[in-house]
Amino acid sequence: LKNLLVEGLYxxxxxxxxxxxxxxxxxxxxxxxxxxxxxxxxxFGGRYMGMLVGVSTRGIVEQCSVTDSVVTDAGVDAALYAGxxxxxxxxxxxxxxxxxxxSMRITQTNVVNGVGGLIGYAASNTTESCYxxxxxxxxxxxVGGITGWITTGDGTTMRKCWSYVDILQRSGDxxxxxxxxxxxxxxxxxxxNVAGSGPHTDRVVARIFxxxxxxxxxxxxxxxxxxxxxxxxxxxxxxxxxxxLGRADTWQD
Numbered sequence: 001l002k003n004l005l006v007e008g009l010y011x012x013x014x015x016x017x018x019x020x021x022x023x024x025x026x027x028x029x030x031x032x033x034x035x036x037x038x039x040x041x042x043x044f045g046g047r048y049m050g051m052l053v054g055v056s057t058r059g060i061v062e063q064c065s066v067t068d069s070v071v072t073d074a075g076v077d078a079a080l081y082a083g084x085x086x087x088x089x090x091x092x093x094x095x096x097x098x099x100x101x102x103s104m105r106i107t108q109t110n111v112v113n114g115v116g117g118l119i120g121y122a123a124s125n126t127t128e129s130c131y132x133x134x135x136x137x138x139x140x141x142x143v144g145g146i147t148g149w150i151t152t153g154d155g156t157t158m159r160k161c162w163s164y165v166d167i168l169q170r171s172g173d174x175x176x177x178x179x180x181x182x183x184x185x186x187x188x189x190x191x192x193n194v195a196g197s198g199p200h201t202d203r204v205v206a207r208i209f210x211x212x213x214x215x216x217x218x219x220x221x222x223x224x225x226x227x228x229x230x231x232x233x234x235x236x237x238x239x240x241x242x243x244x245l246g247r248a249d250t251w252q253d
Contacts, residue, residue, distance in 0.1 A: 001025075002034045009041035013049075013074055020047050021054030023087065029057040039067040046076025046109065048087035050120065051099075056092045061085075067100045075108030080140070081120035081148070082106050084132060088114075088121045091155075095128045102134030102165075112140020112172065114148030116179070117165045123151045127158045132165050141172040142180040144206075145192055149181040152209050157184045160251075164191040173198025176206040176235075177219060186214025187251060189240065193224040201226040202234040216251065 006024060013022045021027050022045025024038060038051055048054045051066045066085050073080055081087045084099035099117055106115050114121040117132030132146050142148040145163030150156060158179070167175055174180040175198070177190025182205040190204050200206040203219035219225075219236040233239055244250055 001031070001036060004036045006036070006038045007040050009038060011043045011045060013045035013076070021087065022046060022049035023052060023054040025053045027055040028053055028059050031059050033059065033061045034063055036064045037067070038065070038069060041069045043069070043071045044074050046074045046080060047078050048081050048120070049073070050083045050086040052085045054087045056086055056089045058090070059092045061092060061097060062095045064097045065100065066102060069102055071102070071104045073106045073109045077110070079111040079113050080106065080109040081114045083116045083120040083148070084118055084134070086119045088123070089119050089125045090123045091125065093126045094119070094130060096130065098131045100133045102132070104134070104136045104138070106138040106140060107170065109140065112138060113142060115140065115143045116147040117145050117163060119147045121149045122147050124156055125150070126155055127161060129160045131161060132163045135166050137168045137170065139170045139172060141174055143167055143169050143172070143175040144179040145177045145190055147179040147182070150179050150183055150185070152183050158182070158188060160187045162189040162191065166192045167194045169195065169197045171197050174200045174206040176202040176204055177223065177225070178204045178217070180206045181209065182207070183209035184212045185217055187216045189218045189220065189245065190236070191220040191223060194226065196226050203228070203236045205235050208235060220245070
């Protein structure tokens with residue numbers, strides 16, 4: 001699927017247990033999605049939900065966007081994975097994609113296992129040169145500005161990404177500006193404020209899976225995160241001022 005603009009889309013899924021995927025594309029496998037843009041649209045769904053794709057398996061998604069849109073859960077009686085663009089990705093390469101002026105309100109589902117501004121749950125996935133912007137309000141676990149949950153696995157990476165998403169977690173635990181759970185992250189910056197409801201709230205990543213965590217995982221110095229003080233880094237490798245954010249040497253290998 002290439003070169004498509006979708007505007008004014010409205011998707012409403014059933015609240016029944018049979019709902020499995022929700023999105024412009026419910027599920028895709030072994031496909032290329034390139035230069036597809038969704039704007040001024042609404043998704044009201046459950047289970048695996050993303051405005052572009054509910055579940056992506058072994059795919060390539062490049063130069064796509066979701067802007068000025070709303071993602072809301074319908075309260076389906078099943079575990080939920082919700083993202084601004086993808087509900088779940090597995091063995092998928094996501095590059096040069098973004099969400100902007102996105103509003104996510106995930107408050108009606110009992111079991112929430114991943115909410116992210118781009119991807120709810122990423123498994124053996126590469127995410128590169130992407131950004132997210134907007135607001136997330138969620139009642140549940142694992143809420144992140146870019147991804148809710150990144151699992152360990154072959155080729156799992158997140159590089160050259162940034163997030164300016166304000167997060168309000170009303171219940172649950174694990175909330176962070178980049179990813180609630182994360183691994184193999186580097187060259188990233190979290191700018192948005194994070195108000196987590198549980199003890200695991202962080203500027204960048206609330207829980208790191210392994211030692212495979214980069215040296216250039218940054219947060220904005222003016223970011224407000226739970227009870228953390230202005231100079232407290234948490235899991236961020238550094239806190240950057242506005243001037244430092246714009247310097248080329250900050251991001252060089």
